[in-house]
Amino acid sequence: MAQLVGSVLTSHVPAIGRAIAKNLQQDPYWKPFFDGWPPVHRWLEQVQPDVVVVVYNDHGLNFFLDTMPTFAVGAAPEYRNADEGWGIPQVPAFTGEQDLSWHLIESLVGADFDVTSCQAMAVDHAFTLPMALMYPSQAWPVKVVPVCINTVQFPLPSARRCYALGEQIGRAVRSWRSDQRVVVLGTGGLSHQLDGERAGFINKDFDLAFMESLLHDPLWATQFDTHQLVEKAGTQGVELLMWLTARATLGDKVAGVHRNYHIPISNTASGLMVLAPAA
Ligand code: DHB
Ligand code: FE
Numbered sequence: 001m002a003q004l005v006g007s008v009l010t011s012h013v014p015a016i017g018r019a020i021a022k023n024l025q026q027d028p029y030w031k032p033f034f035d036g037w038p039p040v041h042r043w044l045e046q047v048q049p050d051v052v053v054v055v056y057n058d059h060g061l062n063f064f065l066d067t068m069p070t071f072a073v074g075a076a077p078e079y080r081n082a083d084e085g086w087g088i089p090q091v092p093a094f095t096g097e098q099d100l101s102w103h104l105i106e107s108l109v110g111a112d113f114d115v116t117s118c119q120a121m122a123v124d125h126a127f128t129l130p131m132a133l134m135y136p137s138q139a140w141p142v143k144v145v146p147v148c149i150n151t152v153q154f155p156l157p158s159a160r161r162c163y164a165l166g167e168q169i170g171r172a173v174r175s176w177r178s179d180q181r182v183v184v185l186g187t188g189g190l191s192h193q194l195d196g197e198r199a200g201f202i203n204k205d206f207d208l209a210f211m212e213s214l215l216h217d218p219l220w221a222t223q224f225d226t227h228q229l230v231e232k233a234g235t236q237g238v239e240l241l242m243w244l245t246a247r248a249t250l251g252d253k254v255a256g257v258h259r260n261y262h263i264p265i266s267n268t269a270s271g272l273m274v275l276a277p278a279a
Contacts, residue, residue, distance in 0.1 A: 002100075002176040005047040005183055006257065006276040007250055008040060008134060009214070009243045012056065012126040012187040015266040017088030020132060036260030036272045037133055043257055043274055044134060050180035051097045052134075052142045053104075053169065053249075054127050055242045056187045057151040059084070061124035068153040069116035071165060073108065074146035075101035082122045091128045097143035100176055104145060107172035113165055121146060126239075130187040142183075149245060151188070151238045159229065160222040162241045166248025173249065186246025188239025190261075191232075192268035201234045202269045207261065210240060211271060214247045215256050236268075243273075253278035 016033075019025070025034040061084050063069065075098055081090040105117050123146060132138055147169065150156060157165075173182050190210065193201040210233075213220035221229075221244050229238050247254070257274040264270070 002178045004173045007184045007246045009186045009273040011270040013266045014086040014125045016129045032262040039258045049183040051182045053145045053184045055147045055246045056126040062122045072116040072148040074121045079123045081128045094144045111168045162245045163248045166245035170249030184246045184249045186242040188242040190269045190271040191237040193234030206232045
């Protein structure tokens with residue numbers, strides 16, 4: 001059976017794409033952010049994943065407000081990036097791991113998660129930039145399976161539901177008849193709000209409590225409903241649901257491999273964690 005070797009959790013701000021394009025990794029503004037990544041690269045060298053399941057939220061590139069699935073799973077042979085209007089260079093296309101896509105879809109629908117299956121899908125900054133941070137050469141050494149969770153158009157799925165989805169994704173990966181090694185990448189958050197009266201809102205205390213909870217009390221965030229999460233983390237901070245979903249794939253106990261937290265990158269509190277299933 002396939003092996004789920006761990007999870008990478010990170011923010012996904014578009015400005016990262018511009019910083020990469022302009023080689024600003026050592027610039028004082030960007031250094032504390034990019035300095036978080038070499039330990040992730042060393043960990044990836046060690047665990048040598050073959051496949052990355054990317055749990056992220058599309059921001060209007062593939063799904064727009066007229067058609068918004070709550071949960072969608074990619075089952076395409078290839079995923080291309082496209083211009084989203086942020087003015088950042090596009091990255092090379094990703095190769096899909098279609099056998100795992102269909103196994104995931106069957107396993108999720110079999111467990112009463114009515115996911116939308118997508119045999120064609122464009123991937124936005126929430127997918128491409130975390131992949132570019134993990135693999136700076138952009139010569140992707142892994143195949144991918146995208147899992148999209150709606151955090152753009154209300155009503156959003158609850159933290160409780162996302163946790164359950166993550167648990168089932170974990171079961172599916174571990175029951176995939178393959179000898180491949182799988183990492184689950186969760187992208188979004190941490191606290192940020194891009195518009196409205198509270199534009200620029202960041203909540204460090206909440207972010208740090210959330211990150212800590214992923215290590216020792218992963219169900220902690222499920223006590224909050226969507227409106228409480230918006231209140232605590234900001235309208236776009238609800239993207240932390242991606243982190244929660246990815247964390248839930250690993251089961252009850254995890255080991256913390258690495259973490260970083262830096263305020264702000266653009267309008268966002270940027271967080272980074274690497275978790276591995278407890279031995
Ligand atoms: C920003 C953050 C996001 O999560 C996003 O999707 C777009 C922009 C920002 O802070 O600029
Ligand atoms: Fe976002």
